[in-house]
Amino acid sequence: MPDIAQLAYTDRFVRDLPGDPRRDNTLRQVLRACYSQVEPTRVARPELLALVPEVCDLLGLDTAPTTELVEVLAGNRTVPGMTPYAACYGGHQFGTWAGQLGDGRAITLGEVVQAGTTWELQLKGAGPTPYSRRADGRAVLRSSLRELVCSEAMFHLGVPTTRALSLVLTGEPVERDLLYDGHPKLEPGAVVCRVAPSFLRFGSYEIHTSRDDKATLERLVRFTLERFYPHHARDGALDIPAFFDEVMRKTAWMVSEWMRVGFVHGVMNTDNMSILGLTIDYGPYGWLESFDLDWTPNITDASGRRYRFGAQPQVAQWNLAQLARALAPLVDDLDPLRRSLDAYATEFSSHYRHTMLRKLGLAGRGELATLDEDLLTALGAIMVDTEVDFPLWFRLLAQPAPTLDALAEAFYADPSRVQAAAIERWLADYAHRCRLEDLPDAERRARMDAVNPLYVPRNYLVQEVIEATERGDRAELPALLDVLRRPYTAQPGRERYARKRPEWARTKPGCSMLSCSS
Numbered sequence: 320m321p322d323i324a325q326l327a328y329t330d331r332f333v334r335d336l337p338g339d340p341r342r343d344n345t346l347r348q349v350l351r352a353c354y355s356q357v358e359p360t361r362v363a364r365p366e367l368l369a370l371v372p373e374v375c376d377l378l379g380l381d382t383a384p385t386t387e388l389v390e391v392l393a394g395n396r397t398v399p400g401m402t403p404y405a406a407c408y409g410g411h412q413f414g415t416w417a418g419q420l421g422d423g424r425a426i427t428l429g430e431v432v433q434a435g436t437t438w439e440l441q442l443k444g445a446g447p448t449p450y451s452r453r454a455d456g457r458a459v460l461r462s463s464l465r466e467l468v469c470s471e472a473m474f475h476l477g478v479p480t481t482r483a484l485s486l487v488l489t490g491e492p493v494e495r496d497l498l499y500d501g502h503p504k505l506e507p508g509a510v511v512c513r514v515a516p517s518f519l520r521f522g523s524y525e526i527h528t529s530r531d532d533k534a535t536l537e538r539l540v541r542f543t544l545e546r547f548y549p550h551h552a553r554d555g556a557l558d559i560p561a562f563f564d565e566v567m568r569k570t571a572w573m574v575s576e577w578m579r580v581g582f583v584h585g586v587m588n589t590d591n592m593s594i595l596g597l598t599i600d601y602g603p604y605g606w607l608e609s610f611d612l613d614w615t616p617n618i619t620d621a622s623g624r625r626y627r628f629g630a631q632p633q634v635a636q637w638n639l640a641q642l643a644r645a646l647a648p649l650v651d652d653l654d655p656l657r658r659s660l661d662a663y664a665t666e667f668s669s670h671y672r673h674t675m676l677r678k679l680g681l682a683g684r685g686e687l688a689t690l691d692e693d694l695l696t697a698l699g700a701i702m703v704d705t706e707v708d709f710p711l712w713f714r715l716l717a718q719p720a721p722t723l724d725a726l727a728e729a730f731y732a733d734p735s736r737v738q739a740a741a742i743e744r745w746l747a748d749y750a751h752r753c754r755l756e757d758l759p760d761a762e763r764r765a766r767m768d769a770v771n772p773l774y775v776p777r778n779y780l781v782q783e784v785i786e787a788t789e790r791g792d793r794a795e796l797p798a799l800l801d802v803l804r805r806p807y808t809a810q811p812g813r814e815r816y817a818r819k820r821p822e823w824a825r826t827k828p829g830c831s832m833l834s835c836s837s
């Protein structure tokens with residue numbers, strides 16, 4: 320198998336798009352450009368903590384790490400064919416236009432062509448760029464490990480996502496104020512290598528429109544369509560409304576998949592929304608424990624709760640509206656963009672409804688639509704009212720003829736008499752509904768277990784792995800990654816990974832609340 324120097328590199332982004340003429344990493348506004356060429360900054364003592372074999376395979380890279388590979392993944396060297404750059408983009412953060420953001424600590428090393436697909440290799444935490452604003456361009460171990468674990472977990476769960484190739488400790492400390500309370504600490508620094516066909520975001524387009532730079536916008540949109548949506552760029556003619564419609568549909572699907580597995584992104588700013596409908600920028604994300612539509616893992620979001628679990632579908636639509644505004648200068652008629660934006664609600668709800676029925680093992684038949692609606696509404700009310708663990712609830716419900724007792728393990732607090740009665744009524748309705756579909760228990764269970772994960776990177780589990788890794792324990796991270804490879808299959812001996820949140824983790828930082836300070 321080829322090593323890192325032998326992969327098939329290309330440089331489409333740098334070659335085809337306008338770039339910043341300057342090559343230094345001084346902070347600046349970068350105009351009329353989609354990127355700045357900039358080199359990663361060297362680190363002291365790289366130590367490879369993880370190399371993901373599935374992602375090596377995507378790239379056609381040998382899974383046995385060489386010293387040279389570790390140096391490349393740490394940002395200490397590049398190999399011929401690589402053309403490192405940081406992308407220029409803007410974004411709406413928490414609903415407000417924030418101007419130029421850009422890759423402040425991400426540097427794309429280059430693009431690799433393998434089996435007909437092109438993959439960007441991007442280091443996160445590789446040092447300052449022109450877009451680093453007031454920060455250091457570095458990342459800490461905890462946030463880097465969280466990004467690696469979650470992107471791979473999402474992939475194995477079947478949720479559209481960017482991937483992660485590697486995690487390297489830099490051997491250099493990084494100063495962070497975890498809770499923004501004036502107590503900065505030195506933490507181990509790390510670099511993740513992320514992999515995706517593209518890291519273009521809604522904000523990549525917004526920045527040019529915000530500057531009235533139609534020429535650069537046009538080039539970037541042409542690039543995007545020709546590379547990633549070629550069916551909307553036939554014979555050189557760009558069908559921007561059709562492109563927008565497809566991005567809308569991909570985004571609706573992605574968010575409905577988040578809701579299926581209980582993922583809360585935590586910082587759905589428009590600079591964190593992929594143009595390919597992939598989950599990107601794993602920061603202060605979290606996994607739903609008890610079913611709480613109002614939960615947000617991000618402490619920066621604790622007061623407004625803009626990015627709470629239940630708001631994700633609407634936020635995605637708001638973000639799509641910003642993308643539509645960014646594309647508007649390139650279309651003569653805004654109506655098709657408006658129609659797609661309006662169609663989002665129907666698109667999302669039909670995915671979501673179907674997804675929730677699948678979580679119950681039901682196929683959903685036209686003539687049973689009203690019954691299904693009532694069943695789902697009543698289930699939602701029960702889950703909101705009682706404190707049940709979201710993943711465990713659906714796994715336990717898959718048992719043959721489930722009773723209240725069979726669900727006991729899913730409760731964080733014992734249900735009251737009234738709650739218990741409501742659940743029992745619902746279980747009877749559910750059993751009746753299954754009979755109408757002639758659904759045998761074994762078939763129901765197989766369907767449910769295929770969409771309801773048993774193993775997700777629970778907030779407290781990942782925090783335990785972070786702490787173990789910080790202590791020098793090198794076994795916990797690969798063990799967790801391995802469990803998450805088969806999230807739907809019970810793995811004997813690994814029951815502890817499926818347990819609901821222990822009491823100590825209820826309010827612990829890193830478990831229940833996360834910081835952007837990464």
Ligand code: AMP
Binds near residue numbers: 423425602835
């Ligand atoms: P995020 O919240 O991670 O999406 O980041 C928002 C913006 O802040 C992006 O432009 C990032 O590149 C930038 N940023 C975040 N952390 C750092 C850092 N440690 N150094 C430089 N830029 C950063």
Ligand code: MG
Binds near residue numbers: 591
């Ligand atoms: Mg970001």
